[in-house]
Amino acid sequence: MRSAEYDAFGPWIMPVTSREEIPPLYRGHGLDPATARLVLKLPRNIARRDATASMDLYDHLVIVDDAALTVLSRRAGGYDERVIAHDAICAIDYGTDLLDGWITVYSADEGEQGRAPALALSYVGTSLDVVEKLVSLLRSLYRTGTDRDGDRSPGPAAGGAAGLPPLGQRDLGDRDIALVTRQLAVLRAEPRMRLLGYHRRQLLASREGGALRRLVRLVRPVVLHAAVVCGDAAELQVLHRRDWVTRGRRPEYSLASTVLPLARVDRAVLADDPRNAGVRVLTLHCGGSALELVVPAGSLTEQALVAQLGDRLAR
Structure with a gap:
């Protein structure tokens, strides 16, 4: 058995621009990519040769809209959902160590159900440019005043x-x-x-x-x-x-x-x-x-x- 998702699967973070590109695990969420600022899917950390078309191939679905950052994360039997409002973001730490990449979003929220207020995701370092695009978008949404309106003059x-x-x-x-x-x-x-x-x-x-x-x-x-x-x-x-x-x-x-x-x-x-x-x-x-x-x-x-x-x- 083959599928378009399986054929395209690799270690890269991929943009999601249509309902068909949403991984099957997350399709029940009701996400419409056309209404979001940015949607990304982060792959499982497995070799391409170990992947099969019957697997859930993506660990996370990252959704940015005008109100919040939402991350859907794979777990046994389904997925967890984490929502961080843009005005609750208090730090973003990201980078690479050779092919090991990470992004951590720190939230002012106290956390719920025993979860830490920081949200940490890992990725393959070759996708750093995609992560930088995500960080730039989040910054543009949480900044206020002239910065949010795009004023890039020296200050x-x-x-x-x-x-x-x-x-x-x-x-x-x-x-x-x-x-x-x-x-x-x-x-x-x-x-x-x-x-x-x-x-x-x-x-x-x-x-x-x-x-x-x-x-x-x-x-x-x-x-x-x-x-x-x-x-x-x-x-x-x-x-x-x-x-x-x-x-x-x-x-x-x-x-x-x-x-x-x-x-x-x-x-x-x-x-x-x-x-x-x-x-x-x-x-x-x-x-x-x-x-x-x-x-x-x-x-x-x-x-x-x-x-x-x-x-x-x-x-």
Whole structure:
């Protein structure tokens, strides 16, 4: 047995533009793609040779309309539905680590039926361009005022910060040229954005001393990875690696973006990292969601985040 869906199946995120393209599992939902802004289907993480026409081949159906983001997710015997109103979105984190891609949408909702307020989806990294289109659409729908109306003229960042000159290719060192390239792409595509802060990759010392701890970190160093902060009057974009802190000497290939609508942050807490010296952990609270950013103490990154958060920050 064959079907058009089976014949087209692969590891890619696919757009859905007609009722016939909706995976059979989700057709009872009543979705009409013609009335949505964007509909995407995310495939199961299986090899093409292991797929059959009788399978439910798509793990998720993502629907964006004027009111909300809706995600239908496959489970045994059916699917679950999650709806996040655009005005409840308080952060979006997305990126790739080689072929491993992810997008996490943080919601101000407290969650229901034991579910976390953050919604996380995985995908094959070759579909990053489709995910970027999804993120751009969500941002256009939750932003208000002139930004939502499409005003792309230059404007100040929150707090009146004028911004820094764009980073040069090797300003973060040879290992983080990808972050510099990403920063340049953001500033080119979004004229209202300004470079507000950054820090370079650095090795971390343990907050607790001792010869053994120093020896362990010499053999397996603890690394705080580089990051870049861009922003305007409405949002922050933090460009970073998938993990802020890693152990060991392996090369880092991941590239992540965290988008933060400033108006959605209820409060922020800045505290010393209990394990690593010279490091601060910034925890952003929005309804039921909490998001952590890790920065060097006193760095331009820390200064930019503190300035943008203003009176939401508790120390």
